[in-house]
Amino acid sequence: MRYKMLIVSLFVLVSGCSKITSGEEKLKQDTHLNSTEKVEHKSSDTNKPQKNGDDFELLDIGPKFSIPDFNITNFDIKVRKGEIHLEFTYNISPKLYEFLKRKPIYYFGIEFPQDTNDIVKLDRTSLVQGPMLLGKAQTYTISFNENIPVSLTQTEIDQLEKNQLGYRLHILNKEKANVHTYDDIELASQVDPKKSKPEFFTIKK
Incomplete structure (x- = not known):
C-alpha cells in the first residue's frame, strides 16, 4: 500500500x-x-528615408546667386517678327563656380513689368534651365524668346526696346520653386559687385 x-x-x-x-x-x-x-x-522606423543634407543644399540655392557671386553685366530686349527676345549676361565668382561643379538643376525666368504686359499681353517668359559649366568659363548669356499673341505698332516696338526697366529675374531650384529674385535686371546690370547690396536686390524663399 x-x-x-x-x-x-x-x-x-x-x-x-x-x-x-x-x-x-x-x-x-x-x-x-x-x-x-x-x-x-x-x-521599420530606421528604414524611413532621411533627408540628405546635400540634397537640401541643392534646393536651397538662393543665397549662392547673390551679389557679388552672381553679377549681371548686361540686359537687352529686341522685338523681331512677332517675338520678344530678352537676353542677359552674367559673371560668376570662383565660389559660385565651385558650387556649379556639383551640377545642380536650376532655372531662370523673367517677369514682365505692367507696361510690357499691357502691350504684349504676356506677364512672364517660359523657364530656361540654367547652363552647366563650360570648361573654366565664368561668363554666360541666357536668352528668352516669346511669341507675341497680338500685332504691335512701330511705336510700341520702340517703347519695348527702349524701356528696359522693371523686368524681374527669378531663379528657381530643381523643383521649380522660386528661391531668389532680382527686382530689376537693368538696374542690377549697373551695380558694382564690390559695393553693398542695392535696394532692388531681394532674396525670396
Whole structure:
C-alpha cells in the first residue's frame, strides 16, 4: 500500500514539474515573440528615408546667386517678327563656380513689368534651365524668346526696346520653386559687385 502511494506521489510530482516547465517555455516563447515584434517595429522606423543634407543644399540655392557671386553685366530686349527676345549676361565668382561643379538643376525666368504686359499681353517668359559649366568659363548669356499673341505698332516696338526697366529675374531650384529674385535686371546690370547690396536686390524663399 505504501509502495502504491509512493508511486502516485512521484507521478503527481513529475506531472507538476512538466506543467511548470511547459509554462516557463511558453513564457519564454511569448517573451521572444514580443521582443522580435519590438525589434521589427524599430527597424521599420530606421528604414524611413532621411533627408540628405546635400540634397537640401541643392534646393536651397538662393543665397549662392547673390551679389557679388552672381553679377549681371548686361540686359537687352529686341522685338523681331512677332517675338520678344530678352537676353542677359552674367559673371560668376570662383565660389559660385565651385558650387556649379556639383551640377545642380536650376532655372531662370523673367517677369514682365505692367507696361510690357499691357502691350504684349504676356506677364512672364517660359523657364530656361540654367547652363552647366563650360570648361573654366565664368561668363554666360541666357536668352528668352516669346511669341507675341497680338500685332504691335512701330511705336510700341520702340517703347519695348527702349524701356528696359522693371523686368524681374527669378531663379528657381530643381523643383521649380522660386528661391531668389532680382527686382530689376537693368538696374542690377549697373551695380558694382564690390559695393553693398542695392535696394532692388531681394532674396525670396
